[in-house]
Amino acid sequence: MSLPAAFYGRPVVEVAQDLVGCVLRHGETAGVIVETEAYHESEPACHAHVGRTARTHVLFGPPGIAYVYRSYGIHALVNAVCEPDGIGAAVLIRALEPLDGIEVMRERRGVLALERLCSGPGKLTQALAIELEHNATDLERGPVTIEEAAPGWEQVALVPSTRVGITKAPELPWRFSAAGSRYVSKPWPAGLVAGRRGGRAAARPAG
DNA sequence: CATGGGATTGACT
């Protein structure tokens, strides 16, 4: 079942943590969210920091809406708008553990390894065929939806770290990764896999 | 209207 708007209408850092373990779905493809980042208008790394513009008005709208934008002229990045209507904030979905439609994802990505299909914000949108046309669409009604935590993922442990690829407000620990997951993006946060030795990753989180 | 800068990725040295 898709998450209701009220789920998103809370403090964005809280929602970013609660979204880990939930399922992002588009058509026949879906994956468990294993990495997120929070962005809020009060800090300069957030697109909403500049105020309402043609680009950012979605961020200031009601929660539970998709904010999709193009990055570096190549990739589409997908976010979930958070906080009450009028506050500009969103959670960036950074990585998924592939769940459904894996063969379709492999074709779209031109990659076979499960660990590489959705281990980055630009990779997962390519794997799920999420594009700019999905900007401002409703995440409860679809076509792109986010469902409640997958079985076994309700209590997943999180590893906080600083956000990736930004130059402003780099010190905020607003990136959240599922502990022990092999499907998160690089750079891996320190302590992602407790007791990791010889580069061998642990199994997926308990559940 | 011109310009500059990305919430990235993959190929290459």
Add this chain to the structure above:
DNA sequence: GTCAATCCCATGC
């Protein structure tokens, strides 16, 4: 490790 690809949009003239 370095670097190019390539589009949208915010900003400034």
